[in-house]
Amino acid sequence: MGAPVKYLANxxxxxxxxxxxxxxxRCVEVCPQGVFEMRDKRAAIIVRxxxxxxxxxxxxxxxxxxxxxxxxxCAAALINSMLTGGEPSCDCGGSGSSCCG
Amino acid sequence: MQMQTLQFVKKAAPPWTAGTINTPAGSVFRLSSDWSRPDYWGMIKSRSGAFRMNYAVAPGLYAVGDPTKDSDVFVTANYKLTFDMLRRELKGMHAWILVLDTKSINVWCAAGKGTFGTDELVNRIAATKLETVVGHRRLILPQLGAVGVNAAEVQKRTGFRISFGPVQAKDIPAYVRAGYKKTIEMRTIRFSMLDRLVLTPMELNPAMKKFPWLAAGILLFFGLEPQGVLFKQAWFGGLPYLVLGLASVLGGAFVTPALLPFIPFRSFAIKGWLVGLLAVFAVHQLLHLPAQGDTMAMIVSYLFFPVMSSYIALQFTGSTTFTGMSGVRKELKIGIPVYIGASVISLLLLIALKIKEWGLL
Incomplete structure (x- = not known):
């Protein structure tokens, strides 16, 4: 679907x-955003x-x-963690699978 | 489906199985590669968010076709929708499927939580006696599982070497045919309009659950008269604002996600605000607002509703495939004070409006 959608820079x-x-x-193999490529037998960041x-x-x-x-x-997770002081996680209330597709 | 009943269902052979095969580690269910009506119905229900919880299959080892000691082992989550997509894509192949206990959550989210993780994989390999079922020491994991699984550690602890396969199960046949090599398309997440659309019910649902509160507040405000709450006033005065509220929910939870790349600016908060602004403008035109030239009410609509749309749009960061924590944190740092500020000012203006209307000044 064309070029990947970019989020906030820097x-x-x-x-x-x-x-x-x-x-x-390995990094090239696992990155779902294509941030890394192999250049001269080493990994390089191509689109940070x-x-x-x-x-x-x-x-x-x-x-x-x-x-x-x-x-x-995830905004909901971050707002939750601000309110409760905990680590941001996908558990936005209730049992786990409520917010992830 | 409750977890307790799963054991029972497993013994009674689930409808998506086609017999069993014997392995050195015991009897293993052979999977059907076709979807039946309950599988489609389950997908619709889980996508709509209506019955999302505990849509699970029992963790463990399963067979596809007639696998041998040399056949590939694909690892997956026990969210049934994920499992269903995998067994469908492996149609015609002979392979093993190792299902991890991810508490009925998909690979991506479970890996983020760590349930699709190194320890669970190591334990599941041991529990299923995988080393007796296959002669080789290779595992193919979904690429997005890499967030939770440290491949080097798994190899150290079990001897199994991990290859991270394609992001999507549909690319597995091509990946295998290409000698377990991924193209750049197979290893990057696409986020098409269709991908985004199937996620919008999960945005609309929670927003609409809160909508009655807003509606009650609007109706109460317009109905509130010195002599009590008047129903007629509430309805005729409040109706346009209920429409504005609905338009903002749709703008933030549906239009913004669907048209995401086409709306200017990278910030979700700004995208949602722009869409909300357009929605408020459109409703004003359609309903010929403001009635009786009430500019104060109009200022409140333009102040409050786009901000509401912006807040709802920001929630979509949780469903996207490309927003990082630092970016969302930055948006919230600026966004939350703006949201609170706009809401407080709107409320103060409304109170001023009421005071003026009642002739108290």
Missing amino acids: VTTLTYAADKCAGCG DLCMECGACARNCEFGAISVNAGVG
């Missing part, structure tokens, strides 16, 4: 240390602003080259 907490990259390609902070890359990088403050990009 907000992602994604950081990547290329010197730690061993070139396994598409990062949605899901955390798949950081969780699966064996070499600790990637870090991101992962979390849900």
Whole structure:
């Protein structure tokens, strides 16, 4: 469906240390937004602003080259966590599956 | 379906199975790749949000076709809609399906919560004695499960090496044919208009549940007279504002999600506000508002309703596939004070309006 829809620019907490990259390609395999590509046997960030902070890359990088403050990009979850002081999660009241498609 | 009855249903062979096959780890249900009427009905019910809870299948190992020791193992969630889509896409293949206990939640959300996670996968491999059923040590996981599963850790603890397959089950046959390689289309999430439309019932539903409160408030306001609450006043005065309220809900929960990429600005709050503004303008034109040239009421409509639409539109960030936490946090930081401010000012203006109307000044 054409180009991916972009969200706010310059907000992602994604950081990547290329010197730690061993070139396994896991980040390219797991990123659902196409943020990473392999360039010269190393991963490279090609569209940083598409990062949605899901955390798949950081969780699966064996070499600790990637870090991101992962979390849900969900207004209801964030408002809930502001009100209750808890961690933002998808459990917007009731039992779990109420808000995720 | 209740979890307690699942065990019973499993023993009684669910309608989506087609017999059993014997494995070194015991008898395993063979799945039908076709959907029957209850499967379609279940999809409609869960999509509409009416009976979303506990739409589950029992976790464990299942067979598709006539799998052998060399057949692929696909891992999935126990949300029945997810499971149904997978078994349908594997039609004609011979494979194993390992269903994790994700508390009847889809892969993406369950991975975010950690129920589609490293520990559950490791435990499920052990519980099903998967290593006795297959000779190889390969697992294919849905790509979105990577949020919750650390592939290296699973390999360390079980010996199984994980490949993250396509985002969508429908791409699995092509992925397998291509030698377990993904194209860029297979590994990125698309968010088409249809994808967005099927999510809108879940936006409209909660918004409409709160609507009676707004409606009661509007009717009370217009009906409130020095001599008590007058029904006729409430109805004729309040009706246009009920329409404005409905238009704002539709603007925020339906129009904004459906037309998302075509509405200017990246911020959901601004998109929703723009749509709300247009909706309020359209209602004013259609109903020839404001009646009796009441500019104060008009100011309140333009102040309050677009902001309401904006707030509702912002909720859609929870259903999208591309909004991150930092971005939503930024929107809320600016948005919430604006929402509260606009609501308070609207309320004060309405009180002033009533005072003027009653001739108290």
